[in-house]
Amino acid sequence: MTNTSDFEIFLAAAPGLEPVLCAEVGSKGFKQPKPVPGGVVTRGGWPEVWRANLWVRGAGRVLARIDSFRAVHLAQLDDRARRVPWSSVLRPDTPFRVEASCSGSRIYHSGAAAQRIETAIRETLGAPLSEEAEVTVMVRIENDLCTVSVDTSGEPLHKRGYKEAINAAPIRETMASLFLRQCGFDGSEPVLDPMCGSGTFIIEAAEIAARLNPGRARHFAFEKLASFDAEAWERMRAVKSMRVPAARFYGSDRDAGAIAMSRANAERAGVAEYTEFRQATISEAQPPAGPPGLVIVNPPYGSRIGDKGKLSPLYRALGQVLTSRFTGWRVGLVANEPKLAHATGLPFLSPGAPVPHGGLRVSLFRTGPLP
Known part of the structure; x- marks a missing residue:
């Protein structure tokens, strides 16, 4: 993603609720939302990512899709991962972790795929790897197409920040x-x-x-990204x-x-x-x-x-x-x-x-x- 002002944004929904989430996203002024399996895609820049986390009630998390490329073996994945513009998204001083999944692809070992991405980020950016990191890079290899996203939410979005007490089997x-x-x-x-x-x-x-x-009452993982602008975010949050x-x-x-x-x-x-x-x-x-x-x-x-x-x-x-x-x-x-x-x-x-x-x-x- 060379263009940081317009990229694909994915809002996750429980399977079966994608059209309902799509209607909500459309009603809140996001660009041409489209239901896809497991959620809704729209386009925008980082302000739209922040707004989606702040405004959208039905999304479980918001992913920023930062790159996609074809990769049919690990050496190719390794090479392409080093060309992802990591420094425009991740900070060298902030721990990260990688989650990978593979389906219908010649690269079928998700652990090996995650390892290649981790190494590429560590060696090109210098950011520390940590299992407990709030910043998660998500890699999906499907039919040999590798999509690299960053989870901008952190804790799932159903955690609104006010609920200390819950009973058995609560609905999210x-x-x-x-x-x-x-x-x-x-x-x-x-x-x-x-x-x-x-x-x-x-x-x-x-x-x-x-x-x-x-x-309104919680913190998000995007606050730890290189693209974060604290003043712009405060202005957005202050709108009553x-x-x-x-x-x-x-x-x-x-x-x-x-x-x-x-x-x-x-x-x-x-x-x-x-x-x-x-x-x-x-x-x-x-x-x-x-x-x-x-x-x-x-x-x-x-x-x-x-x-x-x-x-x-x-x-x-x-x-x-x-x-x-x-x-x-x-x-x-x-x-x-x-x-x-x-x-x-x-x-x-x-x-x-x-x-x-x-x-x-x-x-x-x-x-x-x-x-």
Whole structure:
């Protein structure tokens, strides 16, 4: 990449959610985003990379594609790796590490490929190699084409920087934001989660409504790159987009610990004044006063044999409460078993693509406004 002002930027998404992430990236003004397997590609320079990390809710990480070339054997890889303009991206005083993957290529040993790249960087730039380095160079050799990227995010982007407390099997913030988008949520209506756990859906909805940047409270790996401009970054971060939401956001859970966790997380995220959390069972769920909105819920899944039978009554009870009390509300339900989702008796539209989540595959089941 000789041109540092325009290169390919890859935003990772859970497989199945690429079109949803693409819609978000397009809505935030990035150039001609295109869904590809595992994410979305767009083009831009380093400011666009920073902006993607700061603004985009649904991306798991942001990679800057710094070079690509053909390589059919290790000596060729070694030679080409020494011609990559490392000094325009990496700093000689900053540790780095390399992750490589190979598929359908004559170079098939990812460890050997990683080693060649490491040596090339060490010998041409002088930067130290470290297994613990935050700066990761990612090398993918696919059908003899080698693509070299730098992970500009560091810690995965679902780590927004406010959540100290999480409960078992939480949904990632990145996935929660894309599911909210799939349900048609744009920040203008109330959202209720009757099994809110550590509050992910409710906090994410409140942040979207308040126009808070998801990356506002954290550090990124790009701050350690040669291309980083601290003053320009501070100016970008200082732009205030915040507004007071028109709606409120409600979470309930039967577990007192989950409610305490949700409140603490909402406080740290800066959205406590737009959210309400209370301890309540499913049968106690009530729509708040005012216009209808969206009920979104991630109930327990049956991951072990025999769980399905035990969980059916819970899903049935949830369906009965929503059908009898939540007229005019839409529902989004995350489930790994169509059978369990349909036990609610809710009039679902055709479900979204299954998405990997915590070793399972889950789908989002959605309804229109309930009659």
